[in-house]
Amino acid sequence: QVQLVESGGGLVQAGDSLRLSCTPSEGTLTTLTTGVMGWLRQAPGKEREFVSGIYLSDNIPYYTDFVKGRFTITRDNAKNAVYLQMNNLKPEDTALYFCAAANTLGALVAGTPLRSRGQGTQVTVSP
Numbered sequence: 001q002v003q004l005v006e007s008g009g010g011l012v013q014a015g016d017s018l019r020l021s022c023t024p025s026e027g028t029l030t031t032l033t034t035g036v037m038g039w040l041r042q043a044p045g046k047e048r049e050f051v052s053g054i055y056l057s058d059n060i061p062y063y064t065d066f067v068k069g070r071f072t073i074t075r076d077n078a079k080n081a082v083y084l085q086m087n088n089l090k091p092e093d094t095a096l097y098f099c100a101a102a103n104t105l106g107a108l109v110a111g112t113p114l115r116s117r118g119q120g121t122q123v124t125v126s127p
């Protein structure tokens with residue numbers, strides 16, 4: 001099973017930007033070439049929610065409404081990495097952001113079943 005590792009979170013002010021990265025952990029032999037990879041997030045006391053996904057076959061991105069125009073998901077095929085550029089961050093974006101892989105966008109949006117997911121990277125946006 002592919003293990004995913006996130007990085008790039010931090011504490012920023014409203015209006016700032018962050019770039020999250022998701023890469024397979026060292027020693028992972030299996031690479032992801034099918035399905036979809038993307039980002040979920042969970043804020044304290046709230047349900048986990050879909051943020052963005054990208055199909056590995058065609059690199060077409062998908063976003064939930066509250067991040068459209070602010071977040072951009074990209075993929076580096078050579079590194080099997082996925083990135084999330086987050087601009088104009090808002091306090092309501094504060095959450096633990098998870099990288100995940102699934103067979104379909106529907107599964108990623110639902111949060112289950114997932115082929116793999118990381119431990120998460122914390123994003124905190126102050127007013």
